[in-house]
Amino acid sequence: MLWIKNGRVLDPSSKTDGMLDVLLDGERIARVGPHLEAPGAETFDAEGLVVAPGFIDLHCHLREPGQELSETIETGTRAAARGGFTAVCCMPNTQPVNDNASVTRSIVERSAQSASVRVWPIGAASVGSKGEAIAEIAAMKAAGIVGVSDDGKPIATARLMRQVMEYADSLRLPVIDHCEDPSLFAGGAMREGAQALRLGLQGIPAESESIAVGRDVEMARLTGARLHIAHLSTQRSVEHVRRAKERGLRVTCEVTPHHFTLTDEDVRYDTRYKMNPPLALRDDRVALIEALIDGSVDAIATDHAPHHPASKEVEFDRAPFGITGFETALALGLSELVGKAKMPLMRLVELFTTGPARVLGIERKIAVGEPADLTLFSTTREWTFYAADSASKSRNTPFDGRAFQGGPIAAIVRGRIVSRL
Numbered sequence: 168m169l170w171i172k173n174g175r176v177l178d179p180s181s182k183t184d185g186m187l188d189v190l191l192d193g194e195r196i197a198r199v200g201p202h203l204e205a206p207g208a209e210t211f212d213a214e215g216l217v218v219a220p221g222f223i224d225l226h227c228h229l230r231e232p233g234q235e236l237s238e239t240i241e242t243g244t245r246a247a248a249r250g251g252f253t254a255v256c257c258m259p260n261t262q263p264v265n266d267n268a269s270v271t272r273s274i275v276e277r278s279a280q281s282a283s284v285r286v287w288p289i290g291a292a293s294v295g296s297k298g299e300a301i302a303e304i305a306a307m308k309a310a311g312i313v314g315v316s317d318d319g320k321p322i323a324t325a326r327l328m329r330q331v332m333e334y335a336d337s338l339r340l341p342v343i344d345h346c347e348d349p350s351l352f353a354g355g356a357m358r359e360g361a362q363a364l365r366l367g368l369q370g371i372p373a374e375s376e377s378i379a380v381g382r383d384v385e386m387a388r389l390t391g392a393r394l395h396i397a398h399l400s401t402q403r404s405v406e407h408v409r410r411a412k413e414r415g416l417r418v419t420c421e422v423t424p425h426h427f428t429l430t431d432e433d434v435r436y437d438t439r440y441k442m443n444p445p446l447a448l449r450d451d452r453v454a455l456i457e458a459l460i461d462g463s464v465d466a467i468a469t470d471h472a473p474h475h476p477a478s479k480e481v482e483f484d485r486a487p488f489g490i491t492g493f494e495t496a497l498a499l500g501l502s503e504l505v506g507k508a509k510m511p512l513m514r515l516v517e518l519f520t521t522g523p524a525r526v527l528g529i530e531r532k533i534a535v536g537e538p539a540d541l542t543l544f545s546t547t548r549e550w551t552f553y554a555a556d557s558a559s560k561s562r563n564t565p566f567d568g569r570a571f572q573g574g575p576i577a578a579i580v581r582g583r584i585v586s587r588l
């Protein structure tokens with residue numbers, strides 16, 4: 168038994184916000200209430216802390232199998248736990264690609280042996296994520312996938328998207344798309360605009376993303392299937408999603424911490440500012456924050472994309488896209504959204520818990536009988552993030568040395584404390 172005392176319980180599913188104790192018995196929540204008594208139970212004094220349902224990250228790259236120099240399931244999920252996450256969805260662009268049940272099973276087995284948090288694999292939409300033949304989605308679902316995506320690339324054609332949507336929807340899986348028009352994207356290194364001109368880097372127009380979002384929304388209308396847009400980054404994409412939701416389509420989306428924190432003006436000749444989609448313009452960032460607050464965005468997802476130092480220590484236009492993100496996600500939300508943009512704290516918690524859960528078609532709440540997954544965090548702790556101290560194998564983050572107020576304190580998975588500051 169684990170008795171979490173004196174915390175402020177914030178649960179978006181029931182709109183609970185109060186000083187409550189939570190008692191965990193094995194893998195389930197046994198009791199929730201004011202001033203519980205649990206003699207003999209292990210205690211965790213959560214005075215001054217927020218106790219939230221376990222955070223879910225819909226989008227990360229754990230690099231195992233195949234790229235273990237950059238990350239493994241063990242190191243990646245340790246970083247996730249430190250960031251307060253209790254479950255992470257890992258994208259299929261490993262080596263080999265997770266496009267069949269045997270790769271899915273190996274990820275599930277490796278996770279059972281070495282992961283700190285729950286690992287929910289995403290299966291590839293097409294064989295090898297090549298955009299040609301549809302992958303064995305039903306067999307992967309039986310092995311444990313929770314969604315399908317060709318992340319790293321868009322689902323190549325509208326025709327393939329139609330097939331994938333119809334197939335995935337019959338299996339109650341969301342289709343997650345990395346929205347990008349390859350012909351507009353081609354060779355670009357950062358968002359098109361004044362800063363790209365100043366740096367002499369090839370720009371990627373915002374329409375590379377929004378054209379693909381528009382196509383996908385049309386396909387969601389045609390098929391009636393569930394569509395989730397990964398890492399939304401532009402104002403025009405937000406407009407597409409907002410309109411789709413108004414029309415009652417089953418469309419959801421996520422935004423990353425780096426896109427709601429930084430813009431193209433922050434980019435310099437430093438490959439830690441190179442990610443896909445690229446950092447957008449100031450107006451895009453304003454639109455994303457507005458959409459995060461008003462409910463047009465469903466989840467904050469990290470797109471944690473570790474790269475071994477050697478691969479990032481090259482010229483900007485030759486470096487791979489992507490940055491790490493687990494350990495700074497919550498702190499960036501607290502400072503940029505709750506602190507500066509005045510987002511209610513309950514809404515921020517929703518974006519890490521019930522929001523992503525809904526995308527996956529599950530629930531997330533603090534109630535008797537529910538899984539004992541909890542995230543404890545502080546809104547006041549002053550601390551500085553140093554990449555050198557990260558639990559991840561990689562260091563490619565633009566937030567090295569950033570000072571924060573508030574951040575993760577503990578992650579509890581299946582009733583066990585898997586990370587504690």
Ligand SMILES: [Zn+2]
Binds near residue numbers: 320345397398444
């Ligand atoms: Zn992507």
Ligand SMILES: [Zn+2]
Binds near residue numbers: 228258319470472
């Ligand atoms: Zn990704």
